[in-house]
Amino acid sequence: MNTSNRRNRWRSGLLLALVAVTAAACAEDKPLNIFEPQGPQADRIHGNTLFILWMATAVFVATFAGAGYIIWKNRVSEEEFNDGEFPEQVHGNPTLEWGWTALPGLILAVVAVVTVPTIFALEEKNDADELDVMVIGQQWWWEYRYDVDGDGFFIDGNGDGVVDELDEGLPLEFSLDPDDVSTAQEMVIPVGQQVDLLITSRDVIHSYWIPRLNGKRDAVPGRIHTWSLEADEAGEYTGWCTEYCGLSHARMRMSVIALPQNDFDAWLANQMLPAAQPDPSDELAIAGKELFGQQCASCHVVDDPDFSYPTILRDSLGDPVLDDTDHEIPTSIFVSPQVAKAAPNLTHFASRSAFGGAIYSQYAELDANDDDLNELGIETYTDLDANYRWNTAQLRRWIANAPSQKDMAPDDRRGMPSFALSDEQLDQLVAYLATLD
Amino acid sequence: MFTWGAKFFFGVSAVALAAAIAYALVTGGSPIGAISIGYKGGVGDHTGYGILLAVSAASMLMGVLSVVVRDADADDLALAAGLDTVPPAQPPRTLSYWGPISAFGIGCLIVGLAVSQAFFILGIIVLVVTLIEWTVLAWSDRATGDPDVNAVVRDRVLGPLEVPMLGTVMFGVIVIGLSRVLLAVSKTGSVVVGSVIAIVIFGGAIAMAKLELSRRVISGLLVAGGLAVLGGGIIGAAVGEREIEHYSEHGSDHGEDGEHSE
Amino acid sequence: MSAETIAADHHDVEDHHPTERQYWVVFVALAIITAAEVAWAEIPLTDDGGPLLVLPMMVMMIAKFILVAGAFMHLYFDTKILNGKFFWWIFGSALLLAVIVYFIVFATFEFSIF
Amino acid sequence: MADVATPAVDGHVDAHHDEHHEGHHTSLGISNMKLAMWLFLGSEVLLFGALISSYLLSVARFNQERAEGNPLVTGPGTELFDIPFTSASSFILLMSSLTMVLAHQAIHHGDVKNSRIWIGATAALGSLFLAGQVYEFTVFYREGLGFTTNLFGSAFFTLTGFHGVHVTGGILMLTSLLVLSFQGKLNKDRHETVELVGLYWHFVDIVWVLIFTIVYLVV
Amino acid sequence: MAIIEEPLALPSGDRPTVSNPLGGLSRPRGATGLKDWLTTVDHKKIGIMYGAAALFFFVIGGIAALGIRTQLAAPDQTLLSGDAYNRVFTMHGTVMVFLAVMPLGAAFANYLLPLQIGARDVAFPRINAFSFWVFLAGGILLNTSWFIGGGANGGWFNYAPNNGVAYSPSTGIDFWNIGLLIAGIGSMTGAVNLITTVLNMRAPGMSWMKMPVFTWMTLVTQFLLLFAIPVLTVAQVLLLLDRGFDANFFNVEQGADPLLWQHLFWIFGHPEVYLMILPAFGIVSETIPVFSRKPIFGYPFMVASGVGIGFMGWGVWAHHMFVSGLGPLSVAAFSAVTMFIAVPTGVKILNWLATMWGGKLLLNTAMLFSIGLVTQFTVGGLSGVMHSVAASDTQQTDTYFIVAHFHYVLFGGALFGFMAGFYFWWPKAFGYKLSEKWGKAHFWTMVAGFNLTFGPMHILGLQGMPRRMQTYSEVQGFGLWNMVATIGSFILGVGSLLILVNAFVSYRAWKRAGRPDVGPDPWDARGIEWMIQSPAPEHNFDVDPVITELDDFWHKKYAEDENGKLVRVATAEELAHPGNGEGVHLPAPSYWPLVLSIGIMIIGYGLIFSLYLCIPGAFIMMTALYGWSLEPADDLDADDHHHGEVEVAHG
Ligand code: HEA
Ligand code: HEA
Ligand code: CUA
Ligand SMILES: [Cu+2]
Numbered sequence A: 001m002n003t004s005n006r007r008n009r010w011r012s013g014l015l016l017a018l019v020a021v022t023a024a025a026c027a028e029d030k031p032l033n034i035f036e037p038q039g040p041q042a043d044r045i046h047g048n049t050l051f052i053l054w055m056a057t058a059v060f061v062a063t064f065a066g067a068g069y070i071i072w073k074n075r076v077s078e079e080e081f082n083d084g085e086f087p088e089q090v091h092g093n094p095t096l097e098w099g100w101t102a103l104p105g106l107i108l109a110v111v112a113v114v115t116v117p118t119i120f121a122l123e124e125k126n127d128a129d130e131l132d133v134m135v136i137g138q139q140w141w142w143e144y145r146y147d148v149d150g151d152g153f154f155i156d157g158n159g160d161g162v163v164d165e166l167d168e169g170l171p172l173e174f175s176l177d178p179d180d181v182s183t184a185q186e187m188v189i190p191v192g193q194q195v196d197l198l199i200t201s202r203d204v205i206h207s208y209w210i211p212r213l214n215g216k217r218d219a220v221p222g223r224i225h226t227w228s229l230e231a232d233e234a235g236e237y238t239g240w241c242t243e244y245c246g247l248s249h250a251r252m253r254m255s256v257i258a259l260p261q262n263d264f265d266a267w268l269a270n271q272m273l274p275a276a277q278p279d280p281s282d283e284l285a286i287a288g289k290e291l292f293g294q295q296c297a298s299c300h301v302v303d304d305p306d307f308s309y310p311t312i313l314r315d316s317l318g319d320p321v322l323d324d325t326d327h328e329i330p331t332s333i334f335v336s337p338q339v340a341k342a343a344p345n346l347t348h349f350a351s352r353s354a355f356g357g358a359i360y361s362q363y364a365e366l367d368a369n370d371d372d373l374n375e376l377g378i379e380t381y382t383d384l385d386a387n388y389r390w391n392t393a394q395l396r397r398w399i400a401n402a403p404s405q406k407d408m409a410p411d412d413r414r415g416m417p418s419f420a421l422s423d424e425q426l427d428q429l430v431a432y433l434a435t436l437d
Numbered sequence B: 001m002f003t004w005g006a007k008f009f010f011g012v013s014a015v016a017l018a019a020a021i022a023y024a025l026v027t028g029g030s031p032i033g034a035i036s037i038g039y040k041g042g043v044g045d046h047t048g049y050g051i052l053l054a055v056s057a058a059s060m061l062m063g064v065l066s067v068v069v070r071d072a073d074a075d076d077l078a079l080a081a082g083l084d085t086v087p088p089a090q091p092p093r094t095l096s097y098w099g100p101i102s103a104f105g106i107g108c109l110i111v112g113l114a115v116s117q118a119f120f121i122l123g124i125i126v127l128v129v130t131l132i133e134w135t136v137l138a139w140s141d142r143a144t145g146d147p148d149v150n151a152v153v154r155d156r157v158l159g160p161l162e163v164p165m166l167g168t169v170m171f172g173v174i175v176i177g178l179s180r181v182l183l184a185v186s187k188t189g190s191v192v193v194g195s196v197i198a199i200v201i202f203g204g205a206i207a208m209a210k211l212e213l214s215r216r217v218i219s220g221l222l223v224a225g226g227l228a229v230l231g232g233g234i235i236g237a238a239v240g241e242r243e244i245e246h247y248s249e250h251g252s253d254h255g256e257d258g259e260h261s262e
Numbered sequence C: 001m002s003a004e005t006i007a008a009d010h011h012d013v014e015d016h017h018p019t020e021r022q023y024w025v026v027f028v029a030l031a032i033i034t035a036a037e038v039a040w041a042e043i044p045l046t047d048d049g050g051p052l053l054v055l056p057m058m059v060m061m062i063a064k065f066i067l068v069a070g071a072f073m074h075l076y077f078d079t080k081i082l083n084g085k086f087f088w089w090i091f092g093s094a095l096l097l098a099v100i101v102y103f104i105v106f107a108t109f110e111f112s113i114f
Numbered sequence D: 001m002a003d004v005a006t007p008a009v010d011g012h013v014d015a016h017h018d019e020h021h022e023g024h025h026t027s028l029g030i031s032n033m034k035l036a037m038w039l040f041l042g043s044e045v046l047l048f049g050a051l052i053s054s055y056l057l058s059v060a061r062f063n064q065e066r067a068e069g070n071p072l073v074t075g076p077g078t079e080l081f082d083i084p085f086t087s088a089s090s091f092i093l094l095m096s097s098l099t100m101v102l103a104h105q106a107i108h109h110g111d112v113k114n115s116r117i118w119i120g121a122t123a124a125l126g127s128l129f130l131a132g133q134v135y136e137f138t139v140f141y142r143e144g145l146g147f148t149t150n151l152f153g154s155a156f157f158t159l160t161g162f163h164g165v166h167v168t169g170g171i172l173m174l175t176s177l178l179v180l181s182f183q184g185k186l187n188k189d190r191h192e193t194v195e196l197v198g199l200y201w202h203f204v205d206i207v208w209v210l211i212f213t214i215v216y217l218v219v
Numbered sequence E: 001m002a003i004i005e006e007p008l009a010l011p012s013g014d015r016p017t018v019s020n021p022l023g024g025l026s027r028p029r030g031a032t033g034l035k036d037w038l039t040t041v042d043h044k045k046i047g048i049m050y051g052a053a054a055l056f057f058f059v060i061g062g063i064a065a066l067g068i069r070t071q072l073a074a075p076d077q078t079l080l081s082g083d084a085y086n087r088v089f090t091m092h093g094t095v096m097v098f099l100a101v102m103p104l105g106a107a108f109a110n111y112l113l114p115l116q117i118g119a120r121d122v123a124f125p126r127i128n129a130f131s132f133w134v135f136l137a138g139g140i141l142l143n144t145s146w147f148i149g150g151g152a153n154g155g156w157f158n159y160a161p162n163n164g165v166a167y168s169p170s171t172g173i174d175f176w177n178i179g180l181l182i183a184g185i186g187s188m189t190g191a192v193n194l195i196t197t198v199l200n201m202r203a204p205g206m207s208w209m210k211m212p213v214f215t216w217m218t219l220v221t222q223f224l225l226l227f228a229i230p231v232l233t234v235a236q237v238l239l240l241l242d243r244g245f246d247a248n249f250f251n252v253e254q255g256a257d258p259l260l261w262q263h264l265f266w267i268f269g270h271p272e273v274y275l276m277i278l279p280a281f282g283i284v285s286e287t288i289p290v291f292s293r294k295p296i297f298g299y300p301f302m303v304a305s306g307v308g309i310g311f312m313g314w315g316v317w318a319h320h321m322f323v324s325g326l327g328p329l330s331v332a333a334f335s336a337v338t339m340f341i342a343v344p345t346g347v348k349i350l351n352w353l354a355t356m357w358g359g360k361l362l363l364n365t366a367m368l369f370s371i372g373l374v375t376q377f378t379v380g381g382l383s384g385v386m387h388s389v390a391a392s393d394t395q396q397t398d399t400y401f402i403v404a405h406f407h408y409v410l411f412g413g414a415l416f417g418f419m420a421g422f423y424f425w426w427p428k429a430f431g432y433k434l435s436e437k438w439g440k441a442h443f444w445t446m447v448a449g450f451n452l453t454f455g456p457m458h459i460l461g462l463q464g465m466p467r468r469m470q471t472y473s474e475v476q477g478f479g480l481w482n483m484v485a486t487i488g489s490f491i492l493g494v495g496s497l498l499i500l501v502n503a504f505v506s507y508r509a510w511k512r513a514g515r516p517d518v519g520p521d522p523w524d525a526r527g528i529e530w531m532i533q534s535p536a537p538e539h540n541f542d543v544d545p546v547i548t549e550l551d552d553f554w555h556k557k558y559a560e561d562e563n564g565k566l567v568r569v570a571t572a573e574e575l576a577h578p579g580n581g582e583g584v585h586l587p588a589p590s591y592w593p594l595v596l597s598i599g600i601m602i603i604g605y606g607l608i609f610s611l612y613l614c615i616p617g618a619f620i621m622m623t624a625l626y627g628w629s630l631e632p633a634d635d636l637d638a639d640d641h642h643h644g645e646v647e648v649a650h651g
Helices: A002-024 A040-074 A094-121 A261-272 A283-295 A381-388 A392-400 A423-435 B004-026 B031-035 B046-069 B074-081 B098-114 B117-141 B147-184 B187-210 B215-239 C020-042 C051-072 C081-108 D002-021 D032-068 D083-108 D112-143 D151-182 D188-218 E033-039 E043-072 E082-117 E125-148 E172-200 E213-245 E259-292 E299-312 E317-321 E328-340 E342-356 E365-388 E390-396 E400-430 E436-462 E479-512 E552-557 E592-609 E611-630
Strands: A132-138 A141-146 A181-184 A186-190 A195-201 A206-209 A216-219 A225-229 A235-240 A253-259 E558-560 E566-568
Touching: A040 A094, A040 E342, A040 E365, A040 E390, A094 E299, A094 E328, A094 E342, A094 E390, A132 A186, A132 A206, A132 A216, A181 A186, A181 A261, A186 A261, A195 A206, A195 A216, A206 A235, A216 A225, A216 E390, A253 A261, A283 A423, A392 A423, B004 B031, B004 B046, B046 B117, B046 E611, B098 B117, B117 B147, B147 B187, B147 B215, B147 D112, B147 D151, B147 E611, B187 B215, B187 D083, B187 D112, C020 C051, C020 D083, C020 D188, C051 D083, C051 D188, C081 D032, C081 E259, D032 D151, D032 D188, D032 E172, D032 E213, D032 E259, D083 D112, D083 D188, D112 D151, D112 D188, D151 D188, D151 E213, E033 E043, E043 E082, E043 E125, E043 E400, E043 E479, E082 E125, E082 E172, E082 E213, E082 E259, E082 E400, E125 E172, E125 E592, E172 E213, E172 E592, E213 E259, E213 E299, E259 E299, E259 E317, E259 E342, E259 E365, E259 E400, E299 E342, E317 E328, E328 E342, E328 E365, E328 E390, E342 E365, E365 E390, E365 E400, E365 E436, E400 E436, E400 E479, E436 E479, E552 E558, E592 E611
Parallel strands: A132 A195, A186 A253
Antiparallel strands: A132 A141, A141 A181, A195 A225, A206 A216, A235 A253, E558 E566
16 A cells, blocks of 8 residues: 555664664763753854853852852861951952953953844745644643644634634634644654744743753643754654643643655655555454444544534634533534544554654654654564554553543543553554554 | 620521521532532522621620620629629619610611612611610619729720711711712713702811801701712612613624623 | 820821812712713714724723822822822823733734724 | 732821831831832732733723624624713712822821811712712612623622722722721821821722723723 | 820810820830730831841742752752742742841841931831831741642742643742732832832931942832832732632733743842842942051942942843843843943952951951952852843753852842851840851851852853753763752851851850940941940930941040041940930831731732632731821831930030
């Protein structure tokens, strides 16, 4: 099948890229270290940081040396202190004092002059034809949307006949384009290209941070913030959500995978395909699909004609409609699974390397928190699949009882509930999920 | 130590609490709600429940007060005063009209049970007020042998309660009364009525200040004003609010249903 | 307090409040400005907001503010210079602070009342 | 609430104090109470500043959201305002400021009787203003604007409600003054007590000057 | 209670015989023991209660901190669940900031201000008591959430919309909100009170530029409070309305902008951090000159820089929002303004160093802690300047680099300063000195523990460790320094306890020795608070001191001889007031502040659990208010001799 060829192609590309990075950064063991920038934005910041760090160090050394000297030189014993002799009673020295008012002022003026351009530089947008990715935070995972059909991330949500800024201001469930590619946990970008992000959130404030590529930018519900990333080299770059976002804030992580352009294109092409169908001979997976349709498809979207997702909210003209039955829903939960609020889109679940807020690797024995795909000393993807593919045990634990794997509040509609599934059913579901690449 | 007064108050407090819980249950609250002051679960009719609770709390407070004060215990008083004896308490000089008032309160209560909740609540309020006033009065009448001192003592205990309560009631009556009038008349009418009342107050004040009116005239005017507010309020409430058109979303250009705003 | 501190002198220096007439004048001025405000807001010229509506309104509002604070709250008529000035200082700094701070907030929201 | 009541509370206390200790020595030559009142008002400036700002931002967002056609945003907005009525009630509050100064003027000149009249008039006008607010709230509610209806509802009722609570506090102080006066405790020597309540009252009036212009007329 | 307004005049003509028909309800007077503490209006006792409450809360916050550190000692620990961890760090931050450091500032302010300016008490003694009680009520309310609300879980700055019911359904946030609202009432009334006191009650001759630096810094602090608290109050009221009454202020679906909360919080929050540090700056400005035997270097600059910090502190709040999406223009502006706050702060640091320059330094505990502040704060200040560089801050914010910064300024700055203050003024308050031996042990364990705890956090931050993380994995490589920090925190915990040990040990030694008098001026100090007996008598100064100089007491003790050499002209004992309070009329104690606070606290619980509870709360509150207003500030019944004026000339 040609689709599977395409899939193979991007995956081998990923692997090649990973190997390359492994060679480049072998000694790294601090994946989030801010002193190892790997993109131009991070580089800029790095320069800025070093500059101020040295300044601060200089002031630190000077102050401490001065203080140490003064104390060492002037300290006296108790008897001496009380001997009735007094040091010269200096009340001040305005010249000196103006001096040390002005000097730090000058130093800081220099710092400001260096900093301000950097601040603006970080906000520069890419060229119109380059990739934009929409980043949506929610408790406690990240969704990424790729505008593959080139009509923008939004549709005419307010029904006024045009797609404009007004639609962008609407709550996401009314205006996100359901035809875009939606993926989760890891963002895939092309190498060497500035990717602009549109960052927002569906619930509380989160913050998107890939330390090696750029600083943070908050994901604030109701606002769309722009930010950008660029990776100099292919590879995996991990990050953490850095704005406290409630219960599982500590387990809301993410990564960026930078691929060479060709592989990226292949990856994207794959993502645009509908979900793969399980092989007719694979009974386990077929049973799993059925079960998925019953238990899981109410929250998780898998782009497969066998599952039907109601496109509520829209009448024949595409106008949003709130009828009597659904007008109570909007207050705090998702309205339409296509613009997923409830759960990650699983259409291409098996093509990702991490799940559950990127805290679990899909590969056995690997750690999703590390950029350890980079360190994997394996040559071919068959190797990877054969030796590491499917962290089945973890996935089973997750499906059986996600809240035991990660703090969640499914009762408050935040997170995935636990299910009473038999071992057999778990096998079926895992088998089905494995087909979704 | 625990005198009859204190016991009485604690009793009232307990009874009121029980009544509150019973009332809550009867009016459809849940047992937990009734016990936990509505923390979890409902309490049925809020107003009645709240009032009974307040009665309970108030009596509890009074009970504690009278324990601390050791009301009318001649020995304790002597001790406190450092005397061998205190003048014997004398029969109260003041005429107490709290008896009839409490009768009125009970009447309201009974009528209220049969007829309407408003009367019931009124009855309870009257009874609570009576309870507090009467007992403090009774206690203060025996506080010392000097009736004038006793009167002062009474005022000092009840002042902090009476002044704010009376103030609030008066103020509430005025504000609610006036607003009923404004609501009863038309939209333009409300502007006119409001302005007229303002000018009357303002002009009246000027008149009173500048024209050397006699005390009597002034109090007459004030009483008339008060009655006017009260009467206006009652009439206004009886007439009811004018028709006020409910906002509808028709003005905006999408046709969704705007009626369901909470 | 100790004997030396009891100088009950400040009563005679204090408070040369304005006359009743002056209060009335201020009141009438306030009335006129209020009327002018309402009028300005209601005329068709200012229907769609903008600086034409807002600026004059702000001027009139500030005028009222100053009149009430200055005359009724005795900030200007107080002959006791220190007194009035001092209170202006407290109140004014609070005001300045509030205005600046909240304007900056608006600025960061790219907010405009026009 | 404590904020509201303290000035009256200590206004009385301090006056009492003065009586027995003649002029307190103060470094600035101004009374502690007056200074404290001004400080309190300074703090209130920031309070109302924050409230008015929150209101403005909320209304701006509300209007924008309506313009966007957010179907979740329902209910009326600033078009509800009834300018003629609010003008009248603003004017009532202005009048009450005048009666307030006149009350102080009277007590300052030792005219106890007139001071009572003016204090009473101030309280009455204040009550009328509040009645107007109750009226306005009721009308808005009937028209479909509840506290929870939308952002505008929450912001509007909160801002004007806060102001209303301040007016209520002022009326309570004025009533306390009346009680004091009838007890014979409010005389020329204690004119400052009246002045303090007056300061508070005028401040509340000033806040309304701002609210009226900004909230009702401009935005 | 205290319903007696004047001596009862009996119409029957007799002198009032039954002095007290109101029994236990009459005004407290001359009370001792618990009742005394509950009803006192003495600024010194209130100051001590502030201090004790603050230390108590500090231990609570500290235990929470140890919980955090234990959880983070190694990767993948499970001592605290995610939920528990969130509550613990939130309560830690909140308790430390609002209930430990701020009240410590209030403690010193209360105790010292009247003494330093030569006043009898603060301007409104009962309001002062009320400020304390209402603060305590708020603190207790907040801390009961450990037991009945599970603890607040929104982080100490409690961002919207995570603080809404939809995302934080438990009552923890309500406790946070209402507890701090209530405590805020205390801060506000306290600020009005203390500012009035400083502005208006200075002793004759104490002009602006003769005020001690501590007084100045407290004045600035109180102004910051006065203007900052209402902003927080508004934010909290909006939150209260959102959570309790379904308002929409932070309801994003209705179009609300969550950044409104951030602005309101940080407009308060940044002045807040300065008002935590300025009292400590004031304290070391008092100690360093004493133990250097030199006057403070550049007094006018010290004062002006403090005032400057106070002003500039209002223009920088958005530096906490550099990554919130304000837009580059705002970020650049705030970044620049923030940097320049280093200028006035630097002036202070350098002036302290200049004070020590050429002096005679006695390195006793108070001085060591002061030097501790100067150095450790500088570290924190410099990392602060690094944050202010906004571009760089996008990598630092919400990492342990920030955690390191603020613990250096808060613990290394504010707390070290307060410790210096404890050692310095302890004899004035309690009549005996704290042991130097234990003191040095205290200081050194604290310095070691402190740097071991928070120093590594700089590294962790730069290695990318985000804050507010319940756990981390092996592979991130944070293990080593976290372990170091955890070990450090236990040393620091032991160190923090040593002050209590010291107080206890020193007290016992003093008692054994028969309570010897330390004398009015055990340090040969400079301020007029050393002119009265130790512990300070209830009425402070026998007569109002007359001030002629900055450091007036010092100048009364020492004068220059013809060669310009300092010689002693009088001993402290000669100058000291004998502590004779005969005829001094003091404000009488009162129940009402306490009752009022209890009423407010009940209303607070009512807002959290059930509005019905507000009814009795409001009832108690109203009663207290009117009881208060009917009660004169002075109890004339108790005052037999207030007409006799004292005529004691200066010794
Ligand atoms: C006592 C409290 C206190 C103090 C005094 C300070 C002082 C300063 N703070 Fe700090 N700060 C906090 C408490 C404090 N801070 C807290 C609690 C937080 C975190 C809140 C949270 O997120 O939970 C915080 C966070 C914080 C941030 C936000 C970081 C982020 O979250 O991204 C920033 C950013 O600019 C900052 C900056 C500064 C600066 C520039 C100073 C300056 O005032 C420092 C000035 C001092 C010096 C610079 C040292 C001495 C100077 C010299 C020796 C002169 C020469 C110096 C130079 C030429 C540089 N602080
Ligand atoms: C003035 C304020 C103050 C003070 C003094 C401290 C003191 C300490 N703080 Fe903290 N801290 C904050 C203010 C403060 N903190 C704030 C505002 C936050 C941010 C919260 C948020 O993000 O919302 C924070 C957050 C914070 C974190 C980050 C949590 C996170 O982001 O996940 C950590 C982690 O290590 C920490 C540690 C400590 C430690 C170890 C101490 C130690 O110094 C404590 C030492 C004291 C004691 C230990 C108590 C004394 C003794 C005993 C209790 C007896 C028992 C002890 C033994 C037997 C050893 N604090
Ligand atoms: Cu999402 Cu933290
Ligand atoms: Cu700050």
